[in-house]
Amino acid sequence: MTSWRYKLDSQLYGTCSGLDLGSGVLLWKDAQQPIAYFDSIKFRSYCDESRPVYSSFRKTENSFEYLDEIAADWAIFMSDKNENGQYKYSIYAITLSFTANFVITLFLTVIVFVAIRKKPYKGASNLLKLGSTLASVNLTIFVVKALKSLRDNHMDRGVVSTENVLRLLWNDLTFTSIDFIVVLICELCQVQIIMRLFSRVQEKRMIFFIGMLLSIISQILWAIPTFSQSVHYSYMGLQYDGEGLTLLSPFVYLFRISLAASYASIICSHIFTKRHLCFQDKHMIILTLVTCVIVLLQPGFFVADVANIWIDDLSEIFNTTCYVGSTVIVWEWVDHVLILERKMQAQSVLGRPIYEDEQQDYYFANYALRVQEAISSNEDDDAPESPVQTNFNYKKETVSNAQNNKVEFNEPQRMKDVVLEKCSNILDGMLYFTDHFIVKGLMIKTLSLHSRSSDDRKKSKTKVRRRIGLERPNEVYVYAMKDVVFDSDEEQENPNMETREDVESV
Amino acid sequence: MATFTSLLACVLVGIAVVFQIFSVISAPVVSTIALCTYNGNRFGVFGWCNIQAQQCTPIRVGYELDSYDYMILNDFLPSNAKMSVSKLLIVHPISLVFTFILWILTLIISFHRLGNSRKMLIGMVLWSLPAVLLSLLSFLVDILLFVPQLAWPGWLLLVSTILIAVASSIICVMRRTVSLRKYERLRNNENIEMYPIHLNKDSKLPGGASADQRSNPKESTVISSSHLEEPELSYRFEIDSRS
Numbered sequence: 001m002t003s004w005r006y007k008l009d010s011q012l013y014g015t016c017s018g019l020d021l022g023s024g025v026l027l028w029k030d031a032q033q034p035i036a037y038f039d040s041i042k043f044r045s046y047c048d049e050s051r052p053v054y055s056s057f058r059k060t061e062n063s064f065e066y067l068d069e070i071a072a073d074w075a076i077f078m079s080d081k082n083e084n085g086q087y088k089y090s091i092y093a094i095t096l097s098f099t100a101n102f103v104i105t106l107f108l109t110v111i112v113f114v115a116i117r118k119k120p121y122k123g124a125s126n127l128l129k130l131g132s133t134l135a136s137v138n139l140t141i142f143v144v145k146a147l148k149s150l151r152d153n154h155m156d157r158g159v160v161s162t163e164n165v166l167r168l169l170w171n172d173l174t175f176t177s178i179d180f181i182v183v184l185i186c187e188l189c190q191v192q193i194i195m196r197l198f199s200r201v202q203e204k205r206m207i208f209f210i211g212m213l214l215s216i217i218s219q220i221l222w223a224i225p226t227f228s229q230s231v232h233y234s235y236m237g238l239q240y241d242g243e244g245l246t247l248l249s250p251f252v253y254l255f256r257i258s259l260a261a262s263y264a265s266i267i268c269s270h271i272f273t274k275r276h277l278c279f280q281d282k283h284m285i286i287l288t289l290v291t292c293v294i295v296l297l298q299p300g301f302f303v304a305d306v307a308n309i310w311i312d313d314l315s316e317i318f319n320t321t322c323y324v325g326s327t328v329i330v331w332e333w334v335d336h337v338l339i340l341e342r343k344m345q346a347q348s349v350l351g352r353p354i355y356e357d358e359q360q361d362y363y364f365a366n367y368a369l370r371v372q373e374a375i376s377s378n379e380d381d382d383a384p385e386s387p388v389q390t391n392f393n394y395k396k397e398t399v400s401n402a403q404n405n406k407v408e409f410n411e412p413q414r415m416k417d418v419v420l421e422k423c424s425n426i427l428d429g430m431l432y433f434t435d436h437f438i439v440k441g442l443m444i445k446t447l448s449l450h451s452r453s454s455d456d457r458k459k460s461k462t463k464v465r466r467r468i469g470l471e472r473p474n475e476v477y478v479y480a481m482k483d484v485v486f487d488s489d490e491e492q493e494n495p496n497m498e499t500r501e502d503v504e505s506v
Numbered sequence: 507m508a509t510f511t512s513l514l515a516c517v518l519v520g521i522a523v524v525f526q527i528f529s530v531i532s533a534p535v536v537s538t539i540a541l542c543t544y545n546g547n548r549f550g551v552f553g554w555c556n557i558q559a560q561q562c563t564p565i566r567v568g569y570e571l572d573s574y575d576y577m578i579l580n581d582f583l584p585s586n587a588k589m590s591v592s593k594l595l596i597v598h599p600i601s602l603v604f605t606f607i608l609w610i611l612t613l614i615i616s617f618h619r620l621g622n623s624r625k626m627l628i629g630m631v632l633w634s635l636p637a638v639l640l641s642l643l644s645f646l647v648d649i650l651l652f653v654p655q656l657a658w659p660g661w662l663l664l665v666s667t668i669l670i671a672v673a674s675s676i677i678c679v680m681r682r683t684v685s686l687r688k689y690e691r692l693r694n695n696e697n698i699e700m701y702p703i704h705l706n707k708d709s710k711l712p713g714g715a716s717a718d719q720r721s722n723p724k725e726s727t728v729i730s731s732s733h734l735e736e737p738e739l740s741y742r743f744e745i746d747s748r749s
Contacts, residue, residue: 203678206628210635251594254646254647258639258642261642
């Protein structure tokens, strides 16, 4: 549990330590001696975690009144100074919270499977589906376990304790492990969302590296105190440095809040910059408002948490829901915004903007060369080589000749060169990974307009095939060109003017 | 030379540095400045001062009480946090160092030709990220420890975070501008000429223009325009649609 937030519980209840009732007669169910007189009777009320337990069963006219001392303890327990006695800390509020979170997460998972398009971000959408499914499964397991724990408590002890549910939330290894994976997946999807918001390749790269790094660091830092505590709770024999980890927990907590606040500010700034798209119609206005609320929910919970410790108790469940919500809803919002943007670009004269980053890395030049290579490989061997191809071959030959002419010695490389080479290899590898699997693939895919349904896609495909003549590949057309002279008034002025016109096919 | 945007970034980060200095020099360094005043104590990053006794603790990381009186311990900080959490206040000087270095870098790009270096600007954007995060973290630590009694130096950290974030965005825009400018300059130096695609079939050179045309592109455009033919593809489409 987040012990760094709790002060020591100073309240001592008299009924839990024992009340001196003095002398008197006691009745009990012993058949031999149902009545006995005692000089000194000491009464200790039933307590749970050093707090008095009161009956929540149905009260009838025949029920006994509480003793004055017990009633006084109840008044203390319910007072404003006590942070555990108020209604919001009772089992009812906690049960309501975790079941509501469970339903919301389940609802979001259904949205992911129904509404989120698979293409063009196939990998990321699959990751999102995996994350939301895992979150739903995790909360289902938790709800079942919590209800079972409440039932057991009720049956065995006649108590419905909040402590057991909260302990389950913080110390259950299954919940903690799946939650770790869920949050990591959601954070990675959030990185993907931010990458989608930026158009330039270099910025995408930077966001990918930094986002990955921060997500992994945040999760590792979170895992250290959480798993230590869970393992210590599950296997009591293991050593546990509680004091040392006390400092790490609040740091990770604040670090996560910082990341969530940064994410929220990026999304909000994009909402502001693309406000003409976000507030275009009623549907988009609602989606944008929901997005705005959901990304601000986690920083908002921090403020509520600072003001009210109750949130902190359930922060893990709120966290899971917030992460899944701020990924799924925002993903949907980004999808809509990008579709609207692309539609607008398609309708405009200039089309999609091309940035110098793309030109600097010769993305289009490379693409053109590949097309050229593909075309030339299909051509006959007898056909004369294109100049571009010749140039290309010449370059290759030059390189190979240079390599052949080089005299090689078995000299050991300098340490500095080896380290530099290794570093540059690692960097190149990472860049290759980013460009090929993350950025470049997505870039090329996003060049085309999205279509909502498969029918639309089929229609557009047929249209394109018809346009480029793939529909009837066996039909051969022969064209002839001739100059046609029109008789007009201008002709008299300029009799030599000729105009070309196409002629019919054969 | 200094541009308006680089100067603006420099000024914003400079103000952020000043705001962060206020919190770092709070009690016990300067006893009158405090992040929070509560129960007769003025709290700062490196300790606290008692107002009545006019005594301050030695400068150290985290708060420590000499006497472990339960009542004092229970009512020492205005929030629910434990005393050990006060060690997190160390992020204040770390944040100041990061922001100060960022300020130095903004000064360099304002008054040095390094302001036109893309690598330098990318480095600055990357550096500004931990600066923003640490500044935000400092503010959150203050909130966690001292809310609802947080004083003005604590709130200045929020302003500082926003200022650094804005400066970071400005640097990012500068990087885009410099990148575009360099690209345009590079293209101008290469003097690449654009020729219509349909000239390819008549030309013998890879660029699609003859040697004469290459030597004098302006002339060549004029000459080649006289041999213009309409694209073949349009004929095909016309015929196809008719059939």
